[in-house]
Amino acid sequence: MTNGDDVPDPRGGPRDAVVWFLRTDNGAVLFVREAGSSALTVAMVGLLLFAVSGVWPPLVAVESGSMQPNMERGDLVFVMEEQRFAPEYATGDTGVVTREVAAEHDYRQFGGTGDVVVYQPYGSAAQTPVIHRVHFWVEDGENWYSKADPEYVDADGCEELRNCPAPHAGFITKGDNAVTNDYYDQTRGISSPVKPAWVKGTAEYRIPYLGWVRLTFAGTATPVSAVEGSSASTNGTSAALSPVT
Structure with a gap:
């Protein structure tokens, strides 16, 4: 799934790349993952408030x-x-x-x-x-x-x-x-x-x-x-x- 440098193995295909993205401790990927999670949470809260209001x-x-x-x-x-x-x-x-x-x-x-x-x-x-x-x-x-x-x-x-x-x-x-x-x-x-x-x-x-x-x-x-x-x-x-x- 990964090589020694903690990057997705291109031979694993898209599925392995997604799994790597979700599990890796790579600093840059962690930042992107946390930012995306926060944005998704805000969007969900906004949609909930819209549904209520x-x-x-x-x-x-x-x-x-x-x-x-x-x-x-x-x-x-x-x-x-x-x-x-x-x-x-x-x-x-x-x-x-x-x-x-x-x-x-x-x-x-x-x-x-x-x-x-x-x-x-x-x-x-x-x-x-x-x-x-x-x-x-x-x-x-x-x-x-x-x-x-x-x-x-x-x-x-x-x-x-x-x-x-x-x-x-x-x-x-x-x-x-x-x-x-x-x-x-x-x-x-x-x-x-x-x-x-x-x-x-x-x-x-x-x-x-x-x-x-x-x-x-x-x-x-x-x-x-x-x-x-x-x-x-x-x-x-x-x-x-x-x-x-």
């Missing part, structure tokens, strides 16, 4: 602090397809429970009432996904000023609010951070009302700190002040995400 990627890293104190920058968040295990009081067939409805059923996620969703702003794949809490649903053309919490709107009526009347049906969303996000996403142009098709999934669990690995490799592990200051100067601060693939 129905979303790819099933893990995302939080880039900003707009969901504090319930989510922090650097958190790794497990995301699930929104219609899986959705309660009967979810909005229509969207699978999403709004904060408005959740309060009636004591439905809580991440320290607050209502689902936290990952969505694509304006439905554009070119924009970084946002992870914020869903507050209520609006219909196409609806004057939703009366539904809004006065603390989160700086207007005296619908005509002074961006995206009011609603340009289309969808969810009104907001970050949990009481300091940097005392407004709805839709009033600052982060997104128009979030259509169900724009929702990528609901956040289910978070693992602190592990997301920093992804943010570091993505080059987005910059100081919080820089991220929030830059965002605030344009459309406000939103909890952007880096996918973990």
Whole structure:
């Protein structure tokens, strides 16, 4: 099977070569074998998470602090397809429970009432996904000023609010951070009302700190002040995400 220099005997054929590869103590082959084993393990875990969540990627890293104190920058968040295990009081067939409805059923996620969703702003794949809490649903053309919490709107009526009347049906969303996000996403142009098709999934669990690995490799592990200051100067601060693939 091998010669004296610990290399496969070419006379043994492919089968002997495979056996040698799996059993040899050759340093270079050991490295390749361990690297391949680790990659296979990661792939299997990823496929298992995908099977459970129905979303790819099933893990995302939080880039900003707009969901504090319930989510922090650097958190790794497990995301699930929104219609899986959705309660009967979810909005229509969207699978999403709004904060408005959740309060009636004591439905809580991440320290607050209502689902936290990952969505694509304006439905554009070119924009970084946002992870914020869903507050209520609006219909196409609806004057939703009366539904809004006065603390989160700086207007005296619908005509002074961006995206009011609603340009289309969808969810009104907001970050949990009481300091940097005392407004709805839709009033600052982060997104128009979030259509169900724009929702990528609901956040289910978070693992602190592990997301920093992804943010570091993505080059987005910059100081919080820089991220929030830059965002605030344009459309406000939103909890952007880096996918973990």
